[in-house]
Amino acid sequence: MTTFLLVPGLFMGGWAWEAVTAELTAQGHRALGVTxxxxxxxxxxxxxxxxxxxxxxxxTALLDSEGPGVVLVAHSYGIFPALAAADRRPGQVARVVFVDTGFPEPGESVVAQMPQLGLLDRVLGGVIPVPEEIPAVHAVPPAELERYHRLATPQPVRTVTEPIELTGAWLKLPTTGVFCLANGLSLEFARTLHGTGLPRFAKLAEPGVTFFELATGHYPMLSAPVELAGVLVRAAAGEGVGLYED
Structure with a gap:
């Protein structure tokens, strides 16, 4: 049995992982969608x-209570608190799984890493309102789209403006990247990043780093939960391809 901690992206809570946690539980694992x-x-x-x-x-508190041996899964923004916690408690984490997201550098914030999102353009009363729509390219079924708009909540602005604190301890952890092809991330793109020679992308080709691709959009926990759960189980077992494997 593997314990999975699943950290959601912007505007979402543990509810976003319900179908994934149900599938993981059905396969005999322990899975906790984090709010x-x-x-x-x-x-x-x-x-x-x-x-x-x-x-x-x-x-960090959840890692302290659930680890060691936790597979820490983070979607999008969720990699910021998840990676910072793993950096504090590397001994509690068996693997970090990045779901359609990259990894920040020490001292980087969400808005610094992804200025194209324009998050600060919409701030109201210290929070960022929930977007009015999820584009069709992300393939979220109508029922899940309705649930998203019913349950999503505004994002505290300081979560995207505060810089992440990292010592580099997390770099020694096994990691898996799950790329959602409809959102533009892929093995090919990761190879391009690594090919720049920039130090921040060196980990992409290290031993113990694996990758999967899913033919869906940026919200696979809503659009392809069964497939995502299957990938997470395989990732926990160390499966996946290396950066330059066929």
Missing amino acids: LPGMAERAGEDPAGVGLGEHTDAV
């Missing part, structure tokens, strides 16, 4: 006063 402070059912916890530090503390 971070200020989000979803925890939205009453003064979201305007919540930052990346509080999100990191929450994931």
Whole structure:
């Protein structure tokens, strides 16, 4: 049995992982969809006063209670608090799985890494409102799309403006990247990044780093939960391809 901690991206809570956790549980694993402070059912916890530090503390506390041997899964923004927590507690983490996201450098914030999102253009009262739509390219079924708009909550702005604190301890951990092809991430793109020779992309080709590709969009926990759960189980077993494998 493997324990999976699943950290969601922007605007989402543990609810986003329900179909994935159900599938993992059916396969005999322990799976916990994480709701971070200020989000979803925890939205009453003064979201305007919540930052990346509080999100990191929450994931760290879960690692302390669930580890060692946890497979830490993070989608999109979730890699910021998840990676910061893994960096604090590397002995608790068996593998970090990046779901359609990259990894930040020490001192980098979400808005610094992804300025193209324009997150700060929409800030209202210390939070970022939920986007009005998820583009059709992401293949989210109508029922899941309705559920997203019903359950999604505004994102505390400090979670995307505060810089991540990393010592580099996480770099020694096995990792797996799950690329969602409809969103533009792929093995080919990762090879291009590694080919730049920039130090921040060196880990992509290291031993113990594997990759999967899913033919879906940026929200695979909503659009392809069974397929994603299968990939997570395989990732936990160390499966997947290396950066330059066929």
